[in-house]
Amino acid sequence: MWDPKTGMQIGKKMTSHKQWINQLVWEPYHRNPYCRHLASAGKDGEVRIWDTMKCEMVRCLTGHTASVTCVKWGGQGLIYTGSQDRTIKVWRSEDGILCRTLVGHAHWVNTLALNVEYALRTSFYNALEQSTVLDDDMPTRQKYALHRYEKAKSTCGELLVSGSDDFTLFFWKPTDEKKPRMRMTGHQQLVNQVMFSPNARYIASASFDKSIKLWCGRTGTFLDTLRGHVQAVYQIAWSADSRLLVSGSADSTLKVWDMHKRGLCMDLPGHGDEVYAVDWSPDGTRVASGGRDKLLKLWRQ
Numbered sequence: 001m002w003d004p005k006t007g008m009q010i011g012k013k014m015t016s017h018k019q020w021i022n023q024l025v026w027e028p029y030h031r032n033p034y035c036r037h038l039a040s041a042g043k044d045g046e047v048r049i050w051d052t053m054k055c056e057m058v059r060c061l062t063g064h065t066a067s068v069t070c071v072k073w074g075g076q077g078l079i080y081t082g083s084q085d086r087t088i089k090v091w092r093s094e095d096g097i098l099c100r101t102l103v104g105h106a107h108w109v110n111t112l113a114l115n116v117e118y119a120l121r122t123s124f125y126n127a128l129e130q131s132t133v134l135d136d137d138m139p140t141r142q143k144y145a146l147h148r149y150e151k152a153k154s155t156c157g158e159l160l161v162s163g164s165d166d167f168t169l170f171f172w173k174p175t176d177e178k179k180p181r182m183r184m185t186g187h188q189q190l191v192n193q194v195m196f197s198p199n200a201r202y203i204a205s206a207s208f209d210k211s212i213k214l215w216c217g218r219t220g221t222f223l224d225t226l227r228g229h230v231q232a233v234y235q236i237a238w239s240a241d242s243r244l245l246v247s248g249s250a251d252s253t254l255k256v257w258d259m260h261k262r263g264l265c266m267d268l269p270g271h272g273d274e275v276y277a278v279d280w281s282p283d284g285t286r287v288a289s290g291g292r293d294k295l296l297k298l299w300r301q
Contacts, residue, residue, distance in 0.1 A: 001014075001052055011055040012055045013055075014050055014056070014057065016048055017040065017043075017044055017048065018042070018044040018046075019043035019044040019067075020042070020043045021040050021041065021042050022042065022043060022068060022069050022070070023040070023041045023068075023069070023070050023071050024038060024039070024040050024041075024071075025071050025072060025073045026073065028120045028145070028149065029120075029124065029142065029145045030148075033138050033139075033142040033145075034053070035052070036051060036052055037049055037050065037093075038052050039071050041068035041069065041071040041081060042067070042068055043067045045062075045064045045066055045067060045068060045083070046062055047061035047064075047068055048060050048061070049093065049096070059095075060096070061079070061089075061096050061098075063098055063101075064081065064085050064087070066083055066085040067083060067084045068083045069082050069084060069109060069110055070109070070112045071112075072112050072113075072114050073093065074114060074158050074174075075116055075119075075120055075149045075153065075158060077092060077093050078090055078091065078093065078174070078175060079093050080114070080174060081112075082109030082112045083108075084108040084109070086106065086107060087102065087109070088101070088112070088160075088162055088172070088174070089102070090102065090174050090175075100174075101178075102174060102178060102180070103178075104170050104179075104180050104183070105162065105164040105170065106168075107164050107165035107166035107190075108165040109162050109163070110163055110164060110165060110190065110191060110193075111194050112160060112162050112163075113161045113194045113195050113196050114158065114159070114160055115156065115160075115200040115217060116149055116153050116200070117195075118152070118196070118197075118198035118200075119149050119151070119198075120149060122148075122282045123141070123145040124141040124142070124144040124148070125282060126148065127240040127282060127283040127284050128240060156200075156218050157173060157175060158173075158174070159172065159196075159200075161184075161203055161205075161215075161220070162194070163191030163192070163193065163205055164190070164191055165190040165191075167185070167188065167190060168183060168185050168191070169183075169184035169203075169205055169220075170183055171184060181219075182219065182220035182221070184205075184220050187205065187211070187213060188207070189209040189232075190207065190208050191205050191207050192206050192207060192232070193234070193236055194206075195236055197217065197238045197242040197245075198240055199242040200217045201216075201218075201242060202214055202215070202216070202223070202259065203215040203217050204236050204238070204245055206233040206235060206247060207232070208232040208233070209232075210230060210232060210233060211225050211226065211229070212225070212226040212233055212236060213225050213226070214262070226245075226257050226263070226264070228255055228264050229249040229251050229253070229255065230249075231249055231250035231251040231274075232250040233247050233248070233249045234249060234250065234274070234275065234276055235247070235275075235276070235278045237279050237280040237287065238280060239280050239284045239301070240282060240284030241284060242259065243258070243259055243260065244256055244301075245257045246278055246280060247278070248275035248276065248277065248278035248291070249274070251274075252273055252274060252275060252291070253267055253268065253269050253271070253275065254267075254275055254278060254287070255268065256268065268287075268289075268299055270297055271289065271291045271295060272295070273291055273292035274291055274292040275289055277289065285301055286298055286299065287299040
């Protein structure tokens with residue numbers, strides 16, 4: 001654990017995984033405003049939940065038979081994990097009980113996305129509202145974070161999309177269903193990342209087939225394909241208002257896409273090699289990108 005203000009380590013190292021860690025996720029703020037718990041997904045096939053105040057492991061979620069590639073912590077006390085064993089598992093965070101296993105993919109599960117993810121990530125901070133709660137007391141912040149989560153899931157509940165090496169995506173209602181609602185096909189190579197837009201109207205998927213595909217966030221129905229990259233698309237990120245999407249590619253460029261026009265808005269050249277990582281700041285004003293050229297670049301909207 002690190003203090004972002006000082007760069008100093010907090011507490012002791014948390015060691016328990018037998019192989020490298022693929023992904024981390026915090027418990028949602030509205031469920032624990034102290035942000036006490038953290039889940040880690042490991043190459044060893046295990047998911048571990050940590051008490052970050054004590055720097056100790058609380059429980060270990062076992063059941064996957066291969067590397068756990070991705071983990072999401074939902075707003076209803078469920079943890080979702082995707083694995084190279086081709087399954088997605090749904091766990092109860094409070095006691096680690098396995099609720100259900102979602103089966104359908106024919107190859108590794110690479111990526112998961114929740115329709116409520118933006119509300120969970122930003123909790124009480126809303127870039128689109130001037131009345132955002134920032135300086136109030138913790139109970140008020142927690143109440144507002146819960147309000148934002150409840151609003152995000154009010155239409156369709158908590159939905160999940162998975163992307164795989166089998167070139168497909170699956171659309172799930174994982175809180176209470178085992179079968180997928182939709183098998184989303186069209187990509188010609190593996191799906192590297194999938195993301196819901198902040199308003200949950202769209203799903204975007206990035207693939208090694210050099211394209212980005214858009215899908216309906218409520219049904220999983222195919223909408224459009226965004227083409228322009230000349231090599232694999234690694235990562236994507238949405239602006240806070242869901243109007244723009246940015247993508248990073250092996251062709252060394254970032255591209256910004258306009259959702260209204262369903263087309264390219266602008267190119268962001270500048271990296272000298274493949275762009276592996278991209279993220280849009282929660283307030284929607286800046287994009288950060290990192291690549292094989294060892295550079296971190298910031299772009300202002």
